[in-house]
Structures are given as C-alpha cells and as structure tokens.
Amino acid sequence: MAFVSDGDDLFDSIIMADDRFRDEGYQEGFEEGTRQGTFEGRNHGLLHGAKLGAEVSFYYGFALAWKCLLQNSSDVKARKRLKAMESLIGVIQNFPYEDPQYEKLQEDMERVRAKFRQVCSLLNVATDFKEYVRGSTGMSF
Amino acid sequence: MKGALELLQRVSAHADACCWYVAWNPAGTLLASCGGDRAIRIWGKEGDSWECKSVLADGHQRTVRKVAWSPCGKYLASASFDATTCIWKKTNDDFESLTVLEGHENEVKCVAWAPSGNLLATCSRDKSVWIWEVDEEDEYECVSVVNSHTQDVKHVVWHPTQELLASASYDNKVCIYKEEDDDWECRATLEGHESTVWSLAFDREGRRLASCSDDRTVKIWKESTPGDGESVRISKHLLCSTDESWKCVCTLSGFHGRAVYDVAWCRLTGALATACGDDGVRVFREDPTADPEQPVFFMSAHVPKAHGQDVNCVSWNPKEAGLLATCSDNGEFAIWKYSSDS
Numbered sequence: 001m002a003f004v005s006d007g008d009d010l011f012d013s014i015i016m017a018d019d020r021f022r023d024e025g026y027q028e029g030f031e032e033g034t035r036q037g038t039f040e041g042r043n044h045g046l047l048h049g050a051k052l053g054a055e056v057s058f059y060y061g062f063a064l065a066w067k068c069l070l071q072n073s074s075d076v077k078a079r080k081r082l083k084a085m086e087s088l089i090g091v092i093q094n095f096p097y098e099d100p101q102y103e104k105l106q107e108d109m110e111r112v113r114a115k116f117r118q119v120c121s122l123l124n125v126a127t128d129f130k131e132y133v134r135g136s137t138g139m140s141f
Numbered sequence: 142m143k144g145a146l147e148l149l150q151r152v153s154a155h156a157d158a159c160c161w162y163v164a165w166n167p168a169g170t171l172l173a174s175c176g177g178d179r180a181i182r183i184w185g186k187e188g189d190s191w192e193c194k195s196v197l198a199d200g201h202q203r204t205v206r207k208v209a210w211s212p213c214g215k216y217l218a219s220a221s222f223d224a225t226t227c228i229w230k231k232t233n234d235d236f237e238s239l240t241v242l243e244g245h246e247n248e249v250k251c252v253a254w255a256p257s258g259n260l261l262a263t264c265s266r267d268k269s270v271w272i273w274e275v276d277e278e279d280e281y282e283c284v285s286v287v288n289s290h291t292q293d294v295k296h297v298v299w300h301p302t303q304e305l306l307a308s309a310s311y312d313n314k315v316c317i318y319k320e321e322d323d324d325w326e327c328r329a330t331l332e333g334h335e336s337t338v339w340s341l342a343f344d345r346e347g348r349r350l351a352s353c354s355d356d357r358t359v360k361i362w363k364e365s366t367p368g369d370g371e372s373v374r375i376s377k378h379l380l381c382s383t384d385e386s387w388k389c390v391c392t393l394s395g396f397h398g399r400a401v402y403d404v405a406w407c408r409l410t411g412a413l414a415t416a417c418g419d420d421g422v423r424v425f426r427e428d429p430t431a432d433p434e435q436p437v438f439f440m441s442a443h444v445p446k447a448h449g450q451d452v453n454c455v456s457w458n459p460k461e462a463g464l465l466a467t468c469s470d471n472g473e474f475a476i477w478k479y480s481s482d483s
Contacts, residue, residue, distance in 0.1 A: 080282070087324070114269065114286035121244040121271075121283035 045100065052109070056092060059116045063088045066123065081122050088115045144412075144424060144441035144481030146465070150191055151475045154182055160468040162207045162454045167214045169460030174474050175205035181219055181229075183236070191476060197236050200227040207251045212258045220252040226263050228281065242281055244271060255299045255306075260284075262306050264294035270308050270318065272325050289316045289327035296340045300347045301408075307350060309338035315352050315362070317387065331362055333389045342406040342413075349436075350387070353401035353415060359425075361391035361436060391436045396423060399451075405465075407457040412479065413438060414465055416452035421445045422467050424479050441481055448473065 013020075063085050070082045091112050096102045120127045154160050158177030165172055172184040172191065181197040203222035210217055217229040217236060226242040226249050246267035253262050261273040261281070272285045292311035299306055306318040306325070315331035315338055336355035343350055350362045364387050399418030406413055413425040424442040431437040448469035458464035468474035 110288040114288045117244065117269070118271075118283050118286040121286075127244075127246075 049100065053097070056095060056109075056112060059088065059112060060092045062116075063092070063119070066119075081119075084115075084119050084122055088112075088119050091115055144426070144479060146422065146424060146442045146444050146447075147478045147480070148444075149476040149478055151473055152184070152191055153473045154184075154193075154468070155180065155472040158472050159204075159453065159470045160472050160474050161204065163456050163466045163468045163474050164208050164210055165456055165458050165466065166210045167212060167459060169458045169464075172466055172474070172476075173208045173210065173217060174468060175208045175219060176472060177204045178472075179203060179205060179221075181205055181208055181217070195235055197229060197238075200229070200238055201225065203248075206249065209252050209254055211254045212256055216254075218252040218254065218261060220249040220263060222248040224249060224265070226252050226261075228279075230279075239279060240281060242273060244283060244286075245269070250294060251296045253297045253299055253306075255304065256301055257304070260299075260304070262297040262299065262308075264297045264308055266293040268292060268294060268310075270294055270297060270306070270316075270325075272306070272318075284323070285320075285325035287318060287325055287327060289318075289330070290314065295337065298341045298343065301343055301345065302347050305347075307341050307343075309341050309352060311337045313338060313354075315341065315350070329387055331387050331389070333360055333392075334358070337400075339401065340403045342404045344406050345408045345411065349390075351404045351406055351413060353404040355400040357394065357397045357399065357401060359393040359397075359401055359404055359413070359415060360389050361393075361438070362387045363390045363434070390434060391438060393425065393438055396425075396440055397421075402452065403454045405455045405457050407462070408459060409457070409462040412441070412457075412481075414455045414457065414479075416455040416467060418451045419445075420448050420450060420452060420469070422447035422452055422455060422465075422477070424465075426481065442479060444477075447475065447477075 067082065067085050067089065070078045070085065095108060117127060154174045155176030155178045160174055160176045163172055163174045170185060173181060174184065175181045179201050181200065182193050183195040184191045185194045200219060201221035201223050205219050205221045207220045208217060215231050219227045224245050224247055228239045228242065229236040230239045245263065245265040248266040249263050250266060251264050259275055261275065262270060264270045268288060268290050270287045271283055273281050274284045275281050290308065290310040290312050294308050294310045296309040297306060304320060308316045313334045313336055316327045317329040318325050319328045334352065334354040334356050338352050338354045341350060341352050348364060351359060352362065353359045397415065397417045397419065401415050401417050403416035404413065411427060415423045417423065422444045423440055425438040426441040428437040428439060447467060448471060450470035452467050452469050454468050456466045463479040465477040465479055466474060467477065
C-alpha cells in the first residue's frame, strides 16, 4: 500500500480505491493462476513424459530382445538385421531422457520411430502394436 | 521459339475412373498407365495407333496412383492407395507380380527407381519416405525410413546422375536426401511454395530442379556449389555447414489457372511441360540468352482444353523428341507431338 501522507490521504484513499482494489485483485489472481498453471503443467508433463518414455522403452526392449535372438545366428541376413538393430539401440541410448527442454526432441523422436519402422520391415514384423486403426476412408489425391 | 502441340491420339484407358499417371519405358516403346480402377495397362504402338498390350488387374486393392519403370526396362513398380508397392517383372509379353513391398501406414503416393537400378524410393500419406535396396536375387530390403515432412508426401524423384533423392509434400516444402553412414537423411529443405508441392523434375544434368504446386506456380531451383561466389557469400552470412544449398532462381507465375499437378523436363530438348487443374497442358522453353543464374522461361505452346477434366500427369518420351503423353481425371490419356520453330 502506498505511503499515506497527512492532509489529503482521506480523499486519496477514496478516489484511488478502485485502482487499488483492481491491483490487489490482479495480484491475487496472478498468483492463483501461477499455482494452478504449475499444477496443470506438472500433470501434463507427467502424462506426456510417461507416454514418450513408454514408447521409447518399448522400442528399446524390442531391440534388445531381437538382438539376443539374432546374436548367435551366422546367417548373412541376420547380420544385416543385427546391424540395423544395433543402430536402433544406439539412437535410443543417445536420447537425452533428463532434459525436457531438449530442442531436438521432436526430431530425434521421429528418427527413433523411423528407425523402428525400418527394423520392423527388415524383420518382416507387422507394426500394428498400438490398437488404433488408421482409417483411410477419406479422399486421397 | 513459338511452338505447337498436335494431338496424335486420345485413348480411353481406364473406364469410369481417373487415369492418374502415365510412364514411358526407357526404350520409349511402351506406355504404362494406371488409375482409379485399380489396374495398370501397358500400351504399345501397332501401326499408327496405341493399343493395349497387357492389363495388370489383380495387383492392388485400391487406386494405383503412380507407376515407374526400372532403368533396364525389365521391371515395373506400382504405388497404390492400398498402402503397398508392387514390383512386376516383364516376361515376354506379359508381367508377373514379383513381390509386394509393405510397410507404409497408408496410401503410397509415389515410387521411383534410382538410375543405378539398385535403389527404389516410395513416399506416402504417412509423411515418410522409404528407401529400398534390391539385390541380385530380386530381394527388396528397406534401407531407411525418413520422416522429414510434416504432412502427406506427394512425390519422390531421383537425381539423374548422383545418389540424391528429392521429395515434395503437402507441407509446401521440398526435401533433398543423401546417404550418410548407411542411413538416408534430409540434407536440405527448399521453402518458397505457398501451398502443396505436387511434383518434381530434374533437368538432364541434374543441376536444376523444377517443382510445381497447388499455388499455381512452377519454381526452378538451382544448387549453388562451394567455390562459386554465390554460396561463399551465403555460407559466410549463415555459417552453414552443408556443402550445397539450393535456391529458387526462377518462378513461373501467371500462366496456370489452377493447381499445377505435374511437371516434366525433357532430357532430349530441355523443354518443360506442365499438367494443370484447369484442364490445360503447357510447354515452356528456356531463353538461351538469359543469365544461367537467373533463367527465363517463356510459354511456347498451350492447349487450354487438352482434356475434359484435370490433367494429372505429363511425360516426355525418352527417345523420341517432342513426343508427349498426358492423362486426366476422365480416365483417358493422350499422345501429343510438340514442335517448335527453332
């Protein structure tokens, strides 16, 4: 609250009441909004991070399992597949899990997904692990 | 260099459906067409007219969007909305289905063979570009999946001499890809079009790339290689680490009334042909007196109602100069003779 001087403080506090209450109200609202925002943001980050983490770890587990299966094979084709698998593992291991503000996050995620699709194609494994159905009944040109 | 397009023949190729694409074989003796009726038809000349030699009807469950001949002419690849790419082998007079490439999540929009014959590229509405390698036993293997576009990828085309790939997308951009450590990645993104880029074509040497778009323009892009003044200036300013940068050196605007769906650059004459949504076919020639860094193209021939509906594709015969094939939404294709007084 502004320093109240003797003399015109009585009229001052009446005339400026509107502004003062508006300022107080704004301040309260801003603080409340910040609290709510932090709360929502944390939840959003938790959910989104969990989804992303689940996706990446799925690919990781998949790659490690196949690596085990292919490791002992002397077949030429298996070597090629093993190489691709190791490449996928490499991309995942270089993924910075700790940093949510990593600027190349989207780009790297796309790279991981693309590598996964390529590996599945080499293994002849269908990639409909997720249960969603991508309908393509619309028009296409 | 005023020119003219003379209609030689009009053929109703795909009954009650769109004819989406036509492609000449490398020898220039056969024309493959594909369409909304899920079939591919091979046409050959008998006397003075083009007749249907084969029908490949059971390869796909949905529209066949594009077909491409291998550089040796013995194989045909077809890209379909059923999310698969079929490889056909030519045996005497017929074609048999060799293999089906699966993997794309939805409609495959384009397939293209690299000039070496060992690589194949496909692109799809799933926003990805796939590069496949074929070995001596006709086995196809996916070498790379690249997700550089943010929307439907409409077209892929290989460079005529280098192992370089270009793609065009609904996201208004063109991407250039090169191989790095056994993996293909996007090396350059060409921005400038204001809407979907429908198709691409390299010139004979591969120094320039033509792109056509829904924004009714055709853009010519040129690669500036290190060593020439242009790119040195650019690299100093942007501190870019890439060896090459593509910039737009020419924009053809005001010629097309609607979206430009296809562009083809003749390897024999250097003429540029376009297929437009206003039903017209146009041929552009380059002004030989213009500065190579700032090429000028002018319209040499124009047939306003080449077809009754949208023209989807335009293709120059690789052996016979001036012979042009076009096809349309009304299911027909047409053969034209382009001539100019130069």
